[in-house]
Amino acid sequence: MTQLHLNEATYQCEAGESVLDALTRQGVAVPSSCRSGVCQTCMMQAAADANVPRAAQNGLKSTLQAQNYFLACVCHPTEDMTVSLPDSSDRLLPATVTAIRPLNDEILCVGLDCPSLQDYRAGQFINLYRDAGFSRSYSLASVPTDSYLRLHVRRLPDGRMSNWIHDQLKIGDSLHISAPVGSCFYLPGAAEQPLLLIGTGSGLAPLMGILRDALNREHSGEIHLYHGSRDRAGLYLVDELRELAEHHPNFHYTPCVSSEPATSGCKSGRAVDVALAEHPDLAGWRVYLCGNPDMVKSARKKAYLAKAAMNDIYADAFVAVAS
């Protein structure tokens, strides 16, 4: 058992317990969302002399690592630590809702104007705050040259944030978002490398950003996008994507439905299976996987076994809060 010192008080951290679990169990309010080291909502700072476990800094910018920031939900301390909650007002950016538009029956496009956020990589995600202690991650479907940020928010049954966004959020509303997070984005450099993009549901959001970024930067290699849904009603932006494919001979779009027979322009099967059947050898490819965590997990393994290099597989799993 180790001790956590926070604001002059001392809290116990049981063996195997995370700093987040230990503090919330003892009544300290620590913002959190994914509880699995992805969203960075639970970021805390350790004293300069603290021994921060390396795993708790995975994915943090090196500048933040150097200042001893860490993720409380994946921090299992091995010795006593003095920690603090960073002032979130320093880190959060004000944004205004500029557009709300249905993309299909369950997915809404939300436009946000955030003047202080100019610099991001298409495909990264932000944390959107309903209030100081309640946030969820949403991927950016826009590219930095767009006039506003775009999110694709899927309504989940009983989902607290997604239903609030669908039912309450209006154009003109003000809210706060975090700085962009995540490393699932397009990297210019190997312009001729073939790209495979696979997404399910609103997992199309980051892929739209990545795709448009790649096309804007004149990626010359083949780009294959597979978007999967259970049925046709779950697909969206179909016309926009078909149009992009018409204008860019190296871009190929394949919508996939898993519980319906194939129809014109639409393949039957899971997006991953259709993609891998058409591209069984991924040696030299770069692969992006976004959406349902189970899909991402199995697709990562399949892509890897199809000879994609580990470092060439980028993924954003839309993990939901397990509580």
Place this chain on the structure above:
Amino acid sequence: MANELFHKLGGEAAVNAAVDVFYRRVLSDDRISDFFEDVDMERQAAKQKAFLTMAFGGPVNYSGADMRKGHAHLVARGLNDSHFDAVVENLVASLQELNVPAELIAEVGAVCETTRNDVLNK
């Protein structure tokens, strides 16, 4: 001495190249792939990296005791000498694929052999 092997093989860059080839072989090998099922691939890859660094005689940060603890649950699931041999065989094949000279591969094999009893909790 062992550290010299790590450098001869190309140090960390060689480990990174080998982990891709080796882990892919292991996952596709029906004799042992079950032991690698339902694990987080990234975490598993990090473990493969640690293992190869050790097998190459590089900086080691785990002891025989860790090795026993880390594999106890697999031994309970039936991990035995034949699986250990299969892993070594895949490692050798990976290094051959990467054109590592035979005498260095033999050295790597010898380092692996020293861990057999700890891995199998004998």
